């Protein structure tokens with residue numbers, strides 16, 4: 001099915017360090033991690049693995065972004081040469097814990113809404129081919145405490161409709 | 177494709193009275209409506225048509241529900257004998273404009289979260305076969321002002337995963 005995966009939250013808290021380990025650290029990461037968190041599967045781990053599978057592009061359109069692990073994943077992709085673009089909501093961007101400043105300092109292109117309404121989408125498009133969308137904001141509160149869902153979709157028509165929506169928003173929020 | 181339709185918001189404001197007309201009013205509704213709103217297609221009209229297509233059951237799991245037209249649609253389904261169940265978030269339920277009181281007074285079963293986190297889902301399952309899910313809360317603010325998305329999915333495995341999530345939440349929020 002083009003619906004590749006469904007993730008429900010809250011996610012149990014697990015260690016995701018091995019997913020976030022850079023290649024130079026891969027040997028180190030292969031040795032068992034000594035931290036006190038469980039090291040099995042989790043919804044956050046599954047989401048991180050999908051995001052980190054990007055090889056060419058990540059187009060991210062998310063109302064609220066404060067989760068540190070997802071912030072590290074997006075910065076890692078940028079360091080690896082993946083073309084990352086981020087759209088977010090102005091109101092949330094200013095709140096404590098937002099990752100948006102960190103992304104900008106890393107050199108990632110970020111645009112934010114100029115509208116009176118909220119930019120309330122929560123979707124990511126990986127390599128123009130895979131859509132991750134649902135109710136989940138990229139916040140630790142949502143991941144660990146809320147009832148949330150995400151779909152991973154590889155239907156071409158559906159992904160193209162979301163890509164077109166991303167491009168519309170990207171242009172609408174062009175500050176120049 | 178099992179992804180039947182993608183809807184983006186904000187929706188232009190159109191008249192949806194003909195969609196909401198009961199059968200006894202169908203003749204009246206067939207005469208051109210004299211109101212001042214445009215009478216063409218809109219994302220809200222498409223969503224209402226999907227909701228009103230229910231013949232057996234509506235399982236609705238939505239964080240915030242204040243839109244009057246969607247409230248009327250859900251009450252109409254209940255009047256037609258469709259089995260309606262609603263799950264919502266406690267915090268939003270108490271706010272001005274919430275439709276939840278109206279649904280309860282109409283005799284519709286409503287349950288709300290007992291958790292510390294938010295019940296942040298925004299999905300509906302029609303006749304156990306069609307899933308409507310995305311970023312959109314069922315509020316007029318979201319429909320008319322926000323950037324939002326909805327997917328209409330008829331993938332059986334995906335729908336069944338959401339049905340199981342609904343049943344888990346329905347039992348978790350059982351007040352007895």
Ligand SMILES: [Zn+2]
Nearest residue numbers: 015033034035
């Ligand atoms: Zn660890």
Ligand SMILES: [Zn+2]
Nearest residue numbers: 191209210211
């Ligand atoms: Zn009218």
